[in-house]
Amino acid sequence: MRPRVKASVLWGVIGVLAFLVLLQGYELWTGYRYDLGVKAGVAVGVAVGATGLSYVGDSVLFESKGRT
Numbered sequence: 001m002r003p004r005v006k007a008s009v010l011w012g013v014i015g016v017l018a019f020l021v022l023l024q025g026y027e028l029w030t031g032y033r034y035d036l037g038v039k040a041g042v043a044v045g046v047a048v049g050a051t052g053l054s055y056v057g058d059s060v061l062f063e064s065k066g067r068t
Helices: 001-029 036-065
Strands: none
Touching: 001 036
16 A cells, blocks of 8 residues: 555544544533434544545645655
8 A cells, every 4th residue: 555545544544533532522521412323424424534635635735845
């Protein structure tokens, strides 16, 4: 796996874990519980979004420095 793809996937995993921790804290604070389907759907969206944005952002930020 190319390093750029690997880094993007890892940022996606970090994004999902951060989202789930924040959601759990919110649920504990307020006492309101979301359905598992809602949690899973949003977590997938966060994973795709974080992975895609980090992949595109890497090329934009490091394009002039020759990093691949």
